[in-house]
Amino acid sequence: MTSNFIINNREYSSNIENTSVVICLDGSQKEYLDEASKVGLTPNLDKIIKKGEYLMAHSAIPSFTNPNNISIVTGQPSSIHGICGNFFYTPSTGKEVMMNDPQYLRAPTIFEKYYEAGAKIALVTAKDKLRTLLGNGLKYNEDRALCFSAEKSNQATMEHNGIDNVNEWLGMSVPEVYSAELSEFVMAAGVKLMKEYKPDIMYLSTTDYIQHKYEPGHDVANKFYSMFDKYIGQLDEMGAMLVITADHGMKSKSQEDGSPNAIFLQDHLDDVFLKGNTKVILPITDPYVVHHGALGSFATIYVENKNDVEAVIKEIKTIKEIEVVLNKKEGCKTYNLPEDRTGDIICMSSEFMTIGSSRDKHDLSGLNEPLRSHGGLHEREVPFIVNKKMSQIDSTKQLYNYDAFYYAIMGAGVN
Ligand SMILES: [Zn+2]
Numbered sequence: 001m002t003s004n005f006i007i008n009n010r011e012y013s014s015n016i017e018n019t020s021v022v023i024c025l026d027g028s029q030k031e032y033l034d035e036a037s038k039v040g041l042t043p044n045l046d047k048i049i050k051k052g053e054y055l056m057a058h059s060a061i062p063s064f065t066n067p068n069n070i071s072i073v074t075g076q077p078s079s080i081h082g083i084c085g086n087f088f089y090t091p092s093t094g095k096e097v098m099m100n101d102p103q104y105l106r107a108p109t110i111f112e113k114y115y116e117a118g119a120k121i122a123l124v125t126a127k128d129k130l131r132t133l134l135g136n137g138l139k140y141n142e143d144r145a146l147c148f149s150a151e152k153s154n155q156a157t158m159e160h161n162g163i164d165n166v167n168e169w170l171g172m173s174v175p176e177v178y179s180a181e182l183s184e185f186v187m188a189a190g191v192k193l194m195k196e197y198k199p200d201i202m203y204l205s206t207t208d209y210i211q212h213k214y215e216p217g218h219d220v221a222n223k224f225y226s227m228f229d230k231y232i233g234q235l236d237e238m239g240a241m242l243v244i245t246a247d248h249g250m251k252s253k254s255q256e257d258g259s260p261n262a263i264f265l266q267d268h269l270d271d272v273f274l275k276g277n278t279k280v281i282l283p284i285t286d287p288y289v290v291h292h293g294a295l296g297s298f299a300t301i302y303v304e305n306k307n308d309v310e311a312v313i314k315e316i317k318t319i320k321e322i323e324v325v326l327n328k329k330e331g332c333k334t335y336n337l338p339e340d341r342t343g344d345i346i347c348m349s350s351e352f353m354t355i356g357s358s359r360d361k362h363d364l365s366g367l368n369e370p371l372r373s374h375g376g377l378h379e380r381e382v383p384f385i386v387n388k389k390m391s392q393i394d395s396t397k398q399l400y401n402y403d404a405f406y407y408a409i410m411g412a413g414v415n
Contacts, residue, residue, distance in 0.1 A: 085283020
């Protein structure tokens with residue numbers, strides 16, 4: 001690799017001396033790290049912060065998992081890469097289309113470009129839903145790329161993942177999809193890959209099951225960050241250039257009695273306007289809703305009769321706990337969203353509130369703990385930790401979690 005690359009309008013260094021690793025610690029509101037540190041459970045992270053940087057960055061909006069993971073791996077928000085939720089809605093057909101297929105991805109990943117230039121790439125994700133998007137454009141027949149999920153680690157093949165017999169190799173069986181072990185699997189695999197596979201670029205993406213259930217400082221949360229700290233220490237020890245960030249934060253969204261704090265916006269709009277004139281879309285909805293019941297802090301609304309858009313906006317503005325209400329144009333411009341996959345209106349709820357569609361559409365039976373969720377502006381502040389000093393980070397400019405690879409690669413090139 002001789003010259004620098006332009007990837008999605010940003011220039012990346014072609015000079016990678018050691019492995020650059022980005023870890024996306026799903027749902028890691030800053031307080032999780034700080035509380036675990038306070039009780040002495042994260043000695044390695046403490047050391048890293050001391051010698052490096054502990055900054056705060058913004059996530060992409062909506063502050064959901066898929067849009068942010070894809071932002072991190074493309075280095076741009078969803079106005080560029082197109083993935084703005086778990087699915088998008090097509091008013092003309094009434095269809096809701098899952099966006100976990102690469103055909104919906106509008107930008108190459110950073111991995112794809114480096115792979116083409118000869119780099120060695122390793123990608124491990126907790127949930128399988130991200131895997132095909134992350135691995136898009138990689139070839140698995142040259143022994144230079146691998147991409148697999150903890151969730152379907154037993155189904156990985158040389159042909160589709162660049163690796164097989166993952167469980168035997170790692171000495172860990174397939175974890176439960178709703179478990180702390182699903183994330184531990186990712187970290188353990190990352191350490192072993194760093195030792196044996198020695199990639200140029202590695203991405204490790206965990207899952208936020210623990211953060212949806214437990215608040216910062218809770219014993220279970222602390223134990224989770226202590227586990228994470230052990231692996232991070234090993235990666236640091238082996239000389240990896242590390243950037244640790246999160247896809248979004250996580251806030252309590254429940255009432256004192258433990259019931260979820262939610263505005264059922266579809267019900268509300270159906271009471272005020274003709275039924276069928278509005279359609280509330282919650283892009284957090286996906287097959288894994290047990291831990292949040294599809295309740296998040298972001299919604300987009302399609303309005304059948306476009307003459308009513310202003311009236312619907314006006315009505316939503318009367319709802320006290322909805323903080324942001326914008327029409328498509330303003331919303332997409334302000335939050336870098338793709339207009340063709342966004343409704344006529346976007347809205348976001350206040351810090352401790354979520355937005356639902358119709359009450360009867362939400363299965364909350366799996367919510368055994370008070371609701372914790374994300375999606376809005378109050379969960380977009382995320383940690384951005386680097387294991388070396390990076391004077392190149394311009395403190396006068398807004399830092400984003402999707403700057404992670406930019407700085408990880410830059411840091412890996414200057415030794
Ligand atoms: Zn997430």
